[in-house]
Amino acid sequence: MIIDSFKHNMAAHCESGTLTALLKHKGLEITEPMIFGMGSGLYFGYLSRTPNLNFPMFILRTKPGKLRKKVAKRLGIKFKSEKFRNPEKAEIDLDALIAKGIPVAVQVDLYYMEYIPEWERVHANIHFITIVGKEGDYYTVSDSYFPILTKLHKDNLRKARFAKGYLAPKGFMYYIEEIPKAIDEKKIIKRAIKETINNMIGVQPPFIGIRGMRMFGRKVIGWPKITRDVDHLSHEIMKINIFLEDQGTGGAGFRFMYATFLRQASQIFNSPELDGLSKKMMEIGDGWRKISYFAAKIGKNRDLGLEKLSELSKMILERADAEEQFYKELKIVVNKLN
Amino acid sequence: MKENEALIDYEPHQLVLYVEKADGTFGPLQTGSFISKNYIEDFWDKMEKLRISLLQQVQNNEISPIEYYRIIHDFNIFELSSRSGVSLFKVKRHLKVKGFYKAKVSDLLKYAEVFDIPVSNLFQVITINGRDNETKDGLNNEKRISLRQTKTKNPYLVITKFELNK
Numbered sequence: 001m002i003i004d005s006f007k008h009n010m011a012a013h014c015e016s017g018t019l020t021a022l023l024k025h026k027g028l029e030i031t032e033p034m035i036f037g038m039g040s041g042l043y044f045g046y047l048s049r050t051p052n053l054n055f056p057m058f059i060l061r062t063k064p065g066k067l068r069k070k071v072a073k074r075l076g077i078k079f080k081s082e083k084f085r086n087p088e089k090a091e092i093d094l095d096a097l098i099a100k101g102i103p104v105a106v107q108v109d110l111y112y113m114e115y116i117p118e119w120e121r122v123h124a125n126i127h128f129i130t131i132v133g134k135e136g137d138y139y140t141v142s143d144s145y146f147p148i149l150t151k152l153h154k155d156n157l158r159k160a161r162f163a164k165g166y167l168a169p170k171g172f173m174y175y176i177e178e179i180p181k182a183i184d185e186k187k188i189i190k191r192a193i194k195e196t197i198n199n200m201i202g203v204q205p206p207f208i209g210i211r212g213m214r215m216f217g218r219k220v221i222g223w224p225k226i227t228r229d230v231d232h233l234s235h236e237i238m239k240i241n242i243f244l245e246d247q248g249t250g251g252a253g254f255r256f257m258y259a260t261f262l263r264q265a266s267q268i269f270n271s272p273e274l275d276g277l278s279k280k281m282m283e284i285g286d287g288w289r290k291i292s293y294f295a296a297k298i299g300k301n302r303d304l305g306l307e308k309l310s311e312l313s314k315m316i317l318e319r320a321d322a323e324e325q326f327y328k329e330l331k332i333v334v335n336k337l338n
Numbered sequence: 339m340k341e342n343e344a345l346i347d348y349e350p351h352q353l354v355l356y357v358e359k360a361d362g363t364f365g366p367l368q369t370g371s372f373i374s375k376n377y378i379e380d381f382w383d384k385m386e387k388l389r390i391s392l393l394q395q396v397q398n399n400e401i402s403p404i405e406y407y408r409i410i411h412d413f414n415i416f417e418l419s420s421r422s423g424v425s426l427f428k429v430k431r432h433l434k435v436k437g438f439y440k441a442k443v444s445d446l447l448k449y450a451e452v453f454d455i456p457v458s459n460l461f462q463v464i465t466i467n468g469r470d471n472e473t474k475d476g477l478n479n480e481k482r483i484s485l486r487q488t489k490t491k492n493p494y495l496v497i498t499k500f501e502l503n504k
Contacts, residue, residue: 010352010353010354010368011354011366012353012354012355012356012366032366033356033364051414051416052414052416052417052420053414054412054413054414054417111454112454117350117351117374119374119378119381119382120351120374122412123411123412123413123417123421144354145353146352147352147368159454163421164420164421164422164423164452165413165417165420165421166417166420168420231384231387231388232388234380234384235381235384238373238377238380238381241372241373242373245353245355245371245372245373246351246353246371246373246374248353250354250355250356250366251339251344251355251356251357252339256339256355256356256357256364257356259356259364260356260364260365263363263364278364282339282358282364285339286339289339293372296372296373296376296377299377299380300376300377300380
């Protein structure tokens with residue numbers, strides 16, 4: 001059976017996209033940027049010492065799962081979530097929910113999503129999809145990264161749900177039990193923005209927020225020392241583009257999506273100042289996009305000498321300065337909102 | 339980012355970007371991936387070069403097949419150990435040729451599961467006659483032949499079939 005009433009839409013990011021789709025299915029009209037912003041999803045971190053990472057990487061959003069928990073708490077949504085030890089039980093429970101007509105979000109390893117192009121399929125245990133049906137051995141899947149509803153063999157879904165390693169899904173699934181009758185949007189937005197400001201310019205470890213950006217800018221010059229050869233360096237430099245643009249960020253490392261959230265928030269508050277800041281965030285995003293284009297270009301050309309890496313570093317440090325100024329202004333504006 | 343700047347015509351890899359539309363509003367836009375459209379060939383070239391280089395090292399007995407697949411899948415040893423359930427101590431040993439020779443079949447099965455390959459592929463390279471040094475070059479009609487490896491109920495046995503594509 002397939003849950004016909006579920007409407008599939010592509011989204012920028014899998015976690016916020018899945019959540020938005022489930023909420024819409026349940027009857028709550030809300031946009032993906034609003035979910036992202038209300039869940040204080042925007043973040044920055046430069047991770048160089050995490051044991052399970054093969055190479056230093058930067059993160060652009062909060063820890064997987066955190067967005068959903070924040071949104072649930074702030075909006076008063078009741079989720080039913082579960083982890084499993086036994087794959088058979090996980091499958092039986094999932095099938096039972098689908099048979100009842102309930103779309104279910106599951107956490108999976110992206111690698112086993114056979115419908116996604118081969119070059120995109122990397123081992124990442126933090127992908128979310130929605131299961132909206134089952135026919136024979138195939139599940140019907142709504143994946144925010146795929147234009148249409150698609151099929152996934154049950155063996156692959158099982159492997160994906162029970163992949164081990166860093167942030168292992170452990171069969172995690174959730175669905176929405178209840179949505180709130182009314183939402184105090186203004187209160188939630190103010191609180192969410194304040195938390196984002198704190199994440200970016202508040203007291204944080206040196207690899208988080210603006211300080212993390214600066215660390216990234218400084219450290220990227222040293223990447224040639226920790227790569228195997230020029231091809232490996234090129235691959236890692238070009239991944240900057242992928243992290244910023246292609247891995248479900250909505251462009252410019254979630255900056256465009258956050259700008260859209262601020263625009264929608266400005267309309268709720270009727271605040272021209274917040275609207276001005278949304279435009280400013282869009283411009284900051286344009287700067288990140290220039291970085292991603294630049295990284296792709298120098299990576300492709302293997303033009304990875306000190307001069308180009310220093311230029312890249314400078315561009316990242318400039319973004320850090322621009323964002324620091326932005327969050328300071330945002331802090332003033334959000335404190336004045338009524 | 340303006341809507342017209344974001345539009346990329348690349349159907350195989352679609353994504354959603356948030357853009358400034360012509361009327362000044364901000365909203366989602368489904369478009370193609372810039373990097374996939376412009377740089378995918380470079381990605382495949384790098385991967386192929388890496389694969390051949392690693393394969394050569396396996397052939398020369400410099401690295402073990404576990405190390406070959408570990409690098410291809412971009413795992414570090416902690417991640418490989420965690421995913422396979424093989425202890426870190428053993429993983430470090432199995433990455434070396436001598437350690438690999440002493441590996442238990444039960445451990446190899448665990449690695450094969452993680453690498454999503456039949457366990458037999460840790461001991462063999464399957465190629466077709468006419469391929470030049472295991473590269474993609476050297477055979478014009480390679481696409482006419484496809485390979486299918488099917489697992490059986492016996493975890494140690496896989497059926498490998500070459501099929502002629504019409």
